[in-house]
Each structure stands twice: as C-alpha cells, then as structure tokens.
Amino acid sequence: MKSKVYQITAQSRSFTYESGLMGKFENFLGQFDLGRHLPEDELVPLKMHLGNNGAFKTIRPQFVKKVVDAVKKVPAKPFVTDSVRVPGYEYLEIAKEAGYTHLTLDAPVIMADGIFGNDSIKVYAGETLGEMAIASAIHDAKAMVVLTHVKGHIQAALGGAIKNISMGGISAAPRGGDWHQGRGKMHFLMGETMQWDQAKCTLCHDCMNICPSEAITFPDNVYTVDNEKCWRCGRCARVCPVEAIEVPISHEVFMKAVAEGANAVLKTFEPGKVVYINFLLEMQPECDCMPLADPPIAQDQGILISDDPVAIDTATLDILSKVSPLPGSRASDLVPKEGWDLFSLLHKKDGRLQIAEAEKLGLGNSEYELEVVG
Numbered sequence: 001m002k003s004k005v006y007q008i009t010a011q012s013r014s015f016t017y018e019s020g021l022m023g024k025f026e027n028f029l030g031q032f033d034l035g036r037h038l039p040e041d042e043l044v045p046l047k048m049h050l051g052n053n054g055a056f057k058t059i060r061p062q063f064v065k066k067v068v069d070a071v072k073k074v075p076a077k078p079f080v081t082d083s084v085r086v087p088g089y090e091y092l093e094i095a096k097e098a099g100y101t102h103l104t105l106d107a108p109v110i111m112a113d114g115i116f117g118n119d120s121i122k123v124y125a126g127e128t129l130g131e132m133a134i135a136s137a138i139h140d141a142k143a144m145v146v147l148t149h150v151k152g153h154i155q156a157a158l159g160g161a162i163k164n165i166s167m168g169g170i171s172a173a174p175r176g177g178d179w180h181q182g183r184g185k186m187h188f189l190m191g192e193t194m195q196w197d198q199a200k201c202t203l204c205h206d207c208m209n210i211c212p213s214e215a216i217t218f219p220d221n222v223y224t225v226d227n228e229k230c231w232r233c234g235r236c237a238r239v240c241p242v243e244a245i246e247v248p249i250s251h252e253v254f255m256k257a258v259a260e261g262a263n264a265v266l267k268t269f270e271p272g273k274v275v276y277i278n279f280l281l282e283m284q285p286e287c288d289c290m291p292l293a294d295p296p297i298a299q300d301q302g303i304l305i306s307d308d309p310v311a312i313d314t315a316t317l318d319i320l321s322k323v324s325p326l327p328g329s330r331a332s333d334l335v336p337k338e339g340w341d342l343f344s345l346l347h348k349k350d351g352r353l354q355i356a357e358a359e360k361l362g363l364g365n366s367e368y369e370l371e372v373v374g
C-alpha cells in the first residue's frame with residue numbers, strides 16, 4: 001500500500017491569513033489527527049536542527065509554534081530539541097538568537113543528549129555501524145514529531161527527514177565512550193583520521209575556525225588534529241576551499257550509515273508514533289550546521305507532512321526534480337537531468353541512495369500518494 005504524503009503549497013491566492021502558508025499550515029494541523037500518533041499526556045520531542053551562528057534559514061519559529069499548539073491540543077507535552085552539534089551551552093544560545101525559546105514557542109528547548117552532549121543510550125544500529133548512542137530525550141520518548149528544514153548537504157546531497165533523525169538523533173559520543181559510537185562514525189567508517197595535503201593548503205584557517213570542538217591547531221603551519229577532542233564531524237574538510245582535507249568515506253558507505261543511524265533512532269519507537277514535517281522553504285545548498293545562509297536553490301515548495309520518512313523524502317526529491325534553479329543561487333547554472341533533483345545535481349551525488357537504503361531496512365515506502373491540501 002502506498003504511503004500518504006500531504007502537501008501544503010507555498011502560494012497564497014488572496015490577502016487573507018487563511019490563504020497564506022502559515023494559515024494553511026495551522027488549518028491542516030487542526031484537522032490532522034495527531035492523536036493517532038501521539039499518546040495523550042506524554043512528552044513529545046519536536047526534533048529540529050536549531051542552526052548555527054549565521055545559519056538563519058532554519059524553520060521560522062512561528063511554524064514551530066503552530067506544531068507546539070497542535071501537540072498540546074492532543075493533549076501531549078511538546079519540547080523542542082536537538083542533540084549537541086556545537087557545544088550544548090553555545091547551541092542553546094544559538095537557538096535563542098534564532099527565536100527558539102520557551103517564551104516564543106511555549107515549549108521548553110533542551111539538548112536531547114544533555115548540556116554536555118553525552119546523555120545517550122546505546123542501541124544496535126546495524127552491520128555497518130554496530131552500536132550507536134541515541135540521545136536520551138529521544139530514546140526515552142514514546143512518540144516524536146520530526147521538523148526538517150530541507151536543504152542540501154555536501155556528503156548526503158539531501159538534508160531531509162532521514163538525515164535529520166539519523167545525524168541529529170545520535171550523540172557525538174556517549175558518556176565514558178568516544179566518537180566510535182557517535183554520529184561521527186558515519187563519516188569515518190573507512191579510516192579514523194582526515195588526510196591533509198600540505199601542498200594544497202593555503203593556511204586560511206577556515207578549518208580551524210569552524211571546528212566545533214577546537215581540535216585543530218597549526219603548529220609550524222602544519223594542520224594538526226587533537227584526536228581526543230575531535231568529534232569526527234567532517235566540517236573541516238567540507239569548508240576547505242582547496243580540498244586539502246579529505247574524510248575517508250565513500251558516498252555509498254555514508255548513505256548506508258545514515259540509513260542505519262535512522263533505523264537505530266526509529267527502533268526506539270513503536271510503529272506509527274513518529275510524524276514527519278518537511279519544510280521546503282528557503283532551501284539553501286548546504287547544511288544548517290554551517291555558519292552561514294546562502295540564497296535558496298529553488299523557489300519555496302511549501303510543507304510536506306507524512307508518517308513515513310521514506311515517502312516524505314522521496315516526495316521532497318521528486319518535487320525538487322521538477323523545479324527550476326533560482327537565478328543568483330549556487331544552482332543557477334545547473335542543467336536539469338531526467339530523474340535528478342537539484343541537490344543531487346549540485347553536490348554531484350545521488351541523494352536518493354539514503355532513501356533506498358532506508359527502504360531496504362524497512363523504515364518506509366518510496367511508493368506514495370501525494371495529496372495537495374492547501
């Protein structure tokens with residue numbers, strides 16, 4: 001049986017609140033039977049990516065507030081959360097700057113794996129990853145709503161729902177453990193450290209400046225990583241303008257790992273207890289963990305809602321296979337290719353691979369029925 005994906009389009013047809021995206025979203029949430037998925041009176045994580053300094057194209061707080069209101073009507077107890085991606089204290093400051101606060105959202109904003117980022121529980125993910133440390137506030141919840149700002153990603157091509165629950169549901173490291181059971185393992189399955197090409201390096205220090213764990217130094221102008229501090233996030237390699245740093249991973253292995261990570265997170269929930277909302281708005285080319293926001297690669301496509309992560313990410317890429325790149329964006333010169341979405345074209349990697357791997361693991365169904373509801 002096909003999975004259902006609902007779409008609320010971005011366009012408004014008149015000058016009323018009800019005809020705009022915010023009004024249509026509120027209206028849809030009022031009719032959508034959230035109570036079918038969320039048990040009454042339970043704590044419900046609203047899993048988000050809270051951004052970074054300078055990454056201002058995340059989900060606008062007004063939309064998050066609508067979800068908070070809808071979850072409260074179940075009635076259940078929502079809280080907004082992500083695992084520690086930059087040190088927890090600083091990440092909460094970033095969230096506050098972005099407008100994600102208890103006061104604005106009417107729900108607590110917390111680190112899913114604690115302020116130190118090591119409050120997590122190990123779960124077997126699969127043959128590629130072995131055991132992974134799931135953030136406790138997600139692991140212990142009975143239901144979850146996954147709010148995903150759709151964007152590109154240098155290694156996954158698509159930053160969608162599957163990647164959100166995988167990379168964001170897993171801690172950087174468990175208490176008493178290290179990155180081998182954390183999300184960094186997904187980047188480093190084919191080697192333990194980055195390779196640095198001194199001949200290419202221009203000593204710009206972009207890598208050092210972006211490192212969330214302050215693990216990089218340049219004694220005698222040599223790129224040096226403190227392996228104890230390093231989370232294996234791969235950001236230093238991503239930002240290097242001359243590709244002097246290489247992370248030892250292939251696209252295929254990474255995509256399999258992302259799917260397994262999502263599987264590890266989702267197996268902590270009963271079937272049907274997770275709802276996915278993909279925001280196809282301000283879809284920038286890179287991940288929200290980068291300290292910047294770039295012009296969107298395509299026009300806003302609205303909001304998708306489903307209880308199937310495979311279906312919602314497939315629908316996302318199907319939509320992005322049919323739209324034109326926006327002038328002035330990094331995608332503006334892309335030549336459309338049959339069956340290829342803009343993110344995969346831009347990053348020269350097949351974003352659908354993570355979806356195929358997730359489907360193989362039984363996380364959902366790529367066959368779906370799209371219903372436009374507003």
Ligand code: SF4
Pocket residue numbers: 207210211212213214215216225229230231232233234235236237
């Ligand atoms: S992978 Fe690079 S950016 Fe990430 S923690 Fe390690 S040294 Fe820092």
Ligand code: SF4
Pocket residue numbers: 200201202203204205206207208223239240241242243244245
């Ligand atoms: S970002 Fe690249 S070029 Fe710049 S210092 Fe680091 S390794 Fe060298």
